[in-house]
Amino acid sequence: MTLLDRLLTLLRRLRRSATAPPSPGPEELHRQFIARSRSFRDLLTANANTLAAMAELETALRDGRTLSMTFIRARCTLVTVNVFKIIHHLNRMADGRYSELERAFSRLHRQIETILDGRRKPATGALILDLRQVGRAQADLTGEKMANLGEAGSIEGIRVPPGFVLTTAATGLFFQRNQLYPRINHIIQQMDIADLEDLHGKSGAIQELIRAAPMPPELETLLLDHFDRLAEARPGCRVAVRSSALGEDLGQASFAGLYHTELDVGRDTLLDACKAVLASKYTPRAISYRLAKGFRHEEIEMCIGVLTMVEATVSGICYTRSIGGRNDTLDLFCAPGTAKGIVDGTRATGHLLLERAPPHRIVRRLEAEEAIAPWLTDAEATTLAETGMRLEHHFGTPQDIEWSIDRDGRLYVLQSRPITAAALHAPVAAHPPPADDRLVLHGGVTGCGGAGCGAVCVVHGPEDMLRFPRRAVLVVRHPLPGWAPLLKRAAALVAETGSEAGHLATLSREFGLPALLALDRATELLADGDMVTVDATNRAVYRGRVEEALRRPVERTNPMDGSPLQRTLIEVLQLISPLNLTDPASPDFQAGRCRTLHDITRFCHEKSVIEMFEFGRRFRFAKGTAKRLRDTLPIEWWVVDLGGAFVPHYDLSRTDIDIADIACRPLQAIWAGMHGVPWEGPPVAGLRTMVAFLFHSALRDGLDPARTSALREKNYFLLSQKYCNLSARLGYHYAMIEAMLGDRPGDRYITFRFKGGAAGESQRVRRIELLAAVLDHFGYRIDRVGDALTARVERESEQVLLDRLKVLGYLVIHTRQLDLVMAEAGAERSYRDTFIQEIEDMLNHE
């Protein structure tokens, strides 16, 4: 008969007896015990899975780089499903006595669902608005960019191009009528963001969906009517079709140049141009930027601005506060024709520095080499500065302004928005590059300070992007916004053209990526595969690895800080991870007090261990089941076999057992740790500490040293061949070790909990610090609240876990009553060194 058949027969008999009259015989009880053991094992697996997924969410919150909505949703789902299983198994073990937990759980998972599904309410209102009707109050309908532009146009003395806006109500109608969101979500959820080829393929598929979708007829009519009205005022006019997204204003993200702008559009191509702008929400660069900055695509709603083209002779950008760091000046960047060449970084750019205060004296003027005559006259520069300061005054914060001057010398404002924090962080060069034979190139403009080292990868077109290796130095001719998906993978950026004002420069500052721009002949002198160091701060590129440059500290920011995705994660984590039920002895340790999923997990775990144990007692089964484990230490250890914990030849009629008769590997390891280094007995405490201890004991029930029960309580091990649970009250502290050494990685873990003590709080906390330091040294993940500590390690090999269990065995014995000698600040440090040394000797010795 196979093992399986035997078990099946046992279980079959057990099931049949479910309806049998009470007082089951010992055989029956044993079978019930097996059924409970099975639920207990499944509960422990679900418990381990829950804690692992929680840890992943917490790690993601700290480092930000792996954060995406798909990730958050997946981990939250795993946590919730596993907590469901935990409750289910506990109730099976306890005949439904914990059904109260289901209420708390149901409330929590509904709240989590609501946060994860949070969306904006669908927009209602006019489908199209004339730009003259638009101001900041309409931002929810028109997007920030067009709302600001409409508002700017209402300021006296400021001219904006005539135009109109397709509102969120219009674009929402387009998406809804064509049922685009469900289809887009379907594609996005299957996307592997780390795989650039996959990203390009799926991005293309989404954009194609949008371009192929028909414009709702009522919208088409309205669009063409509005275009005709513009053409009435200016016959033969062409328009620029630009994005104006909603939801970009959040956090510290610039969304610089992510979306498409189509210039010189006529009536016949107007509809296609609008769809092209909408589709640009899903370009690879926009998708990867949103993921990197923690924006959910459903949260970004696109509006479209349709503006009459300005026949520009010169265009540019004005930062009303210098991005070079000076507080009293403003920047003007300019180039002939439209501003596109400046923000794309494809054009040589002139740069003027003017005083912010009237009369806006020109402090410095740097012409581009190719400029025969100045592109901007002094008078034009002054007018621009006046306009810029007027906009800053109106909007109340320094502005990033895009402008054009037409043939008749009329100045148009095309865009005005607050300067992002990143734009202001462009550093100035600190040192001239040293004379060094490793120097390959120097000069250019610092887009973002810092230094990076890696192999050169010259990228000419999208096809090169797919072969871009991680941590390579990105070398391009023009710093086009299309290279944005590579910024997260690159070690540094080098471009032959561009300025600090370009979109890619702004993005590189947001990502903290060292960037050196306008570095002539870079694509020619740097070849694929060359190992180089780019010192962007000092505007130099060196052959090989230059440690001096790399050593200078660079401020790296978490790109997720302040993002909506981070806020979503923080919100759900508040329902998941805080642990309020830390002390099983407290009257608050109740099902009704569970406020988070972690509370439920903790509560169920504690109760499941008790259930396993109490089962015996309730059915008078314990008699003879618990065996006293013989020990030389003056501590009472008792063991209970959950299955396979004793060697086959052990005589079950005995009341005690030797460690040699235990087949449970985790316990053997703990035992070896407990006895590996002799314990010298309780530490000697000073008189003052002893007085405090006696006083403290008198106040706390069960801590009276005269009462032997408190000090000589029985400590129980629940054991199977691969599982061990020790709940110990050793003197005045409570310690719990749980170890599972299963075959599946998810079934291999150790949890250690420690709380309490006899001394005052500061001493107890010092002992916790000592424990934390030692456990951290041996690779445990530590979580501390006051004088309670939880340490975990999981998914390691059996050998590693056995060693870690020896560490716990050592600590359980050697930290007994140690809090009493922790009066001196720093006492824990000397103990820490001794402990680590002794443990390492013990492990090496074996």
Place this chain on the structure above:
Amino acid sequence: MSDQTLQLEAVLKIHLLLVDDESEFKEVMQRHLSRMGIRLSVSECCLDALELLEAQPIDVVIMDMNMPGMDGIQCLRKVKERWPRTEVIILTGHASVKSGIEGMESGAFDYCLKPIDIQELIEKIELAAQKALINQEDDIP
């Protein structure tokens, strides 16, 4: 008595049905499972799966949630209603707390997310197989 031995024995005794419209995934699974000697049937959608279940006893079903035709939860409910002893593992590329809980409340054995490590999935199948055999012997779900 090793749990692992029990599971391996169990998995060889069962008939497994994979319901998924993703052909690449099905092929990978077929290759792995047949190498292990597991008896496997496949179907493209819920309706086909229900027909297969009608025609022969199936112990464990692995079911994608998003397939053409019937919604995965509805399909799961139908299976558990008609064949309560059959264990169903939900496998989905669209994680959602709501569908996870709905699935578990409707009697799913487990709810897993794509992409899943093949070894991890096989372990889940083994556990489900063990449970399915106990159900069968017991005549109780």
